[in-house]
Amino acid sequence: MSYILVTGGAGYIGSHTVIELIKNNYKVVIVDNLVNSSYDAVARIEFIVKQSIPFFNVDIRDHNELSKVFQSYPISGVIHFAALKAVGESTKIPLDYYDNNINGTINLLNVMKKHQVKTIVFSSSATVYGDATRFPNMIPIPEHCPNDPTNPYGKTKYVIEQILKDLYQLDKFWRTAILRYFNPMGAHPSGLIGEDPLGIPNNLLPYLAQVAIGRREKLSVFGNDYNSHDGTPIRDYIHVVDLARGHIAALDYLKKIDSNSGLYREWNLGTGKGSTVFDVYNAFCKAVGRELPYEVAPRRDGDVLDLTANPTRANTELNWKAKLTIEDACKDLWNWTTANPFGFKIDNYTWSKFADYENRLHTIKINDFEVSVINYGAAIQNISINGQRLVNGFTNPEDYKLSNNPLFGATVGRYANRISKGEFSLDGKAFKLPTNDGINTSHGGEKGFNKKNWLGPVAQRIDDKKVSLEFLLVDEDGSNGFPAEVETIVKYVVGESGLEIEFEATISESSQHDATPINLTNHTYFNLDNSSSINGTQLKLSTSDYLAADKSNPQLPSGEFLSIESTDVTLTQDVSFDSCFVVDKLASTLDSRDKPYKTLVKASKPDLPITLEVSSTEPAFQLYTGDFTNVKDFKSRSGFCVEAARFTNAINHKNWASQVTLHRGEIYGSKIKYSFQN
């Protein structure tokens, strides 16, 4: 299976194109130097397409690093976006533009040549035409319109086209598609990715969007005395998703070329329909639902009446046509803008590489309350107040992979807690899992959810004092012996003094099997004073009921319930728990999220101001005093767990099985809350 290398794949048009590539079953490698883009875009792409995408933080001018990418993946073609792209800026730092864009491309082409990769789709621009109105009969603009770029940005695009043309002249096996964009606008309908311009936006739509959310005072309309229906100049605005689709059309076209020939060809990507500034303004105001402030300013130098594309060549040859309207684009842009008022930048949220880009450390800090989560196991790596740790976690990524890592902070699945002998049946069909806990299978087996890098997260601001992080895992059909491919989302919502964890799981459309047992929880080890032991910690349980042990298999329930004498428990050396307490004996629902939160356990320690309350929508919780924890600096009883979930081994008890049996089309859900008083 070969890959398409997308340079600048974290950028505005690049990120949307990556999504379309994957929708069209291409494999993608992304190279981006992130100087004008954010890795968060890549994380969100992965979340959207539900798969991980190889990413290299490499500058295309770096010959050695770029060569390594070509050595690491079998690359069959390149879509080349990487470039500086602001017309105004290009007149202020032209050398940077020539260096980044031209030198960068020359280096890319040298590396491609070295690796015999001769298929390229190049991200060019209508700016290569310059002022097409100077020529007779060149509006709408056809590809044969003379080129005369009027600014360094446009010149770099023009020069690169020339270089590609020379290469093809020399070696007719090159397959080169030049795509000349008109005015991209809009965002992905998911609202997860979109344009995130640095500084003051150059373009109409991003500027309008910032006016709409109050980042800018008002729009300036440069000239309303043009010869158009409303006096403002006419441009060809194209939805970024349509534009992205154009790249797939071009790539498909190049693929079809007879193997003993090549191609060099330019295509305009535009709608062919011109819109005035006011047309766009009105469409966006409609999407926002109110009039936005604007003023009419004098014409800008170099602006002309009409620069509409003639896209006939792309329509006929590439069998591609823009489908979306400026109304669609405005709706999607507003959707993106309201969800991400400051683009990919989220207040109170930061991340850093933990092991690598696939496993990052995500930290949300609200006042003095801080929570850190890693991609590996979507695990809570730290919860702290005033920098004081409250949970067990490693600082070295490798430690999480230790076989004796007791699932510190991890998301546990596909099936939390134990399944008797690893056996169960679904809809009359019997299954047998590999066992990993004596004769039983525990916490999903050897390579459960806690041992995988989760996709994402999508970080989003909820309000000034709340940020959410959503991680996604696609657990393949047959993973650890479980039937059905399952998509699980874990959402952390961090506030001032606590966090909520929400689980949601469904069976993928593409799954072979239609059902699976499922039981999800979070496996945080609490230690309220970050001491070597939890001894002395006082617990107040909300229930005295727990599942009685099965004589023949003592770690598993018989089906009976028992009670402890007192729900007030002080953890002393001789007080150990690894039992499933029950708060709703009749529980049967698969999605508990609409139930009210119930307090499960309150924890405190004498003379310690900090207290913990664990609550949940779940019917049960495993209380574990970590007696068998022994890894690195952490010894036995260095933390205790309150694992809110379903009844232990519920899949094998007919009265309980409905809690944990997920069929295609159904949704598994639950919520857990960790609250701290200080």
Next chain:
Amino acid sequence: MSYILVTGGAGYIGSHTVIELIKNNYKVVIVDNLVNSSYDAVARIEFIVKQSIPFFNVDIRDHNELSKVFQSYPISGVIHFAALKAVGESTKIPLDYYDNNINGTINLLNVMKKHQVKTIVFSSSATVYGDATRFPNMIPIPEHCPNDPTNPYGKTKYVIEQILKDLYQLDKFWRTAILRYFNPMGAHPSGLIGEDPLGIPNNLLPYLAQVAIGRREKLSVFGNDYNSHDGTPIRDYIHVVDLARGHIAALDYLKKIDSNSGLYREWNLGTGKGSTVFDVYNAFCKAVGRELPYEVAPRRDGDVLDLTANPTRANTELNWKAKLTIEDACKDLWNWTTANPFGFKIDNYTWSKFADYENRLHTIKINDFEVSVINYGAAIQNISINGQRLVNGFTNPEDYKLSNNPLFGATVGRYANRISKGEFSLDGKAFKLPTNDGINTSHGGEKGFNKKNWLGPVAQRIDDKKVSLEFLLVDEDGSNGFPAEVETIVKYVVGESGLEIEFEATISESSQHDATPINLTNHTYFNLDNSSSINGTQLKLSTSDYLAADKSNPQLPSGEFLSIESTDVTLTQDVSFDSCFVVDKLASTLDSRDKPYKTLVKASKPDLPITLEVSSTEPAFQLYTGDFTNVKDFKSRSGFCVEAARFTNAINHKNWASQVTLHRGEIYGSKIKYSFQN
């Protein structure tokens, strides 16, 4: 004093421009990566301009190395030649062209900016116009002719012009001269530098030259059916020296610009007079003196009838005009070609850096006879037969600077041998030199010719078995206390079994004083079997006469002559010489070169096949048995010298003074020959 940086200064046009710059009192620093040029060009430039020129073997794409150059010299402007320049080649390796030319220039401009250097003369080309005949009224071609280059080479020039234009748009303090060359031809009238194309020449003249000397069979004339007086196409051929002068005119023009403004301007450099291929062919045949073979071939794609320049703008604004004719160019080209049939490449001659470019090790090897000379002291570093050393020399450059280096192989001057008490008078005026040998001054004093890096050499093939090396030293007025600035040339001519050394010295035009004492020799220490001692060596002297010692100053002659008993001398431990033998008691001439060679000494060693004969046109020779030699591995009597020259202290003996008194307009000359039998 500021410097002009010349990139590509070792190339064809660059080297000629450096000469014109220095003629116009500019200081020059040369940067060249030598991929398509030769350092020998720089050595020859230094020989022509009689001064050393800082040279850096740096690729302009190397940011750090290039920055160092700007840090090392105060650079006020740049003339930028460095580029790949073959149109045909550019269509075969376009990426290399874009990388070298465009990236190189971007890097140069970044470094210039960093060092606040904003004056640049750019070497552009008429190729930016492409086929100007397509446009109405554009022949002769004016600067406003539309640009439409038709090959990668031309495109790189076009793009660089655009980059420079953008820089000026951004920062109006830049002073940018774009010089668009038409068809350079010819060579420097000295015959020392010229075009030295790699591989098959692309251009008419170099190709014709190679036909003329038999390197190519015949010229191909592409098309004789054009609408010209003889059917061949018309171009604008300009003498490379005129072209070089154009750069000085542009630089002067930029210098004159008011300090609070700048400029971006293009100028054609052409004659304005078109010549056909046959016009040039005939002119060159005339220069060669015979008809050269040619054939008429079909027209080449892209060739057009007439591409003549309109140079009016340069004529009027730069006050520059091409003065030389194609006849001049053909004469100079033929002169260069006959003297350098293979350009800077000389059979039997090689060089390598010894200390650096200023002090190189030059080796001539004819069959099994090999001579090596270094720039430092223009000293003979080695003479060998079949790899067997015959003279003393160091292999480490630093050793030559040791205070106890006994002038191994060195050229000795300004005054070889001793001057009594360092005192002499010239034309009634008394002079006193610093003494360095007891009460006397010996071999020119502390920093004589042997302690200086000589310029050049100019290496030239004389015939299959003879190569010459010419070194130049300009010894300033007052150097070591001597009056008058003296220009000395030492020429080594190496043949199959020996070498001749020719000395020539004159007083510079620019000298303050009109006269100086002078006495030149070579100070080679012979050791025929490369053993630790010369003891056992047998000498046959051609004379028994030597200069009697002055009682009061025993190392100096009284004026009387004495004789030794036998002219057959065997050098045993107790046989030492440091005496001046005389072969012409009545000698009085300043230039002995027209006299016949006289044998001075024959040397041999029992059972050793190799014998030496030293002969000269000189009247005397100092025989020295190296009794005080003691440096590094060389001990006393490790070599003997036969220093052919004038009488010791002749300047202070009225009968002898004419041998060593050089007046302005006179020429000092002498010849020495070292012949070996084997």
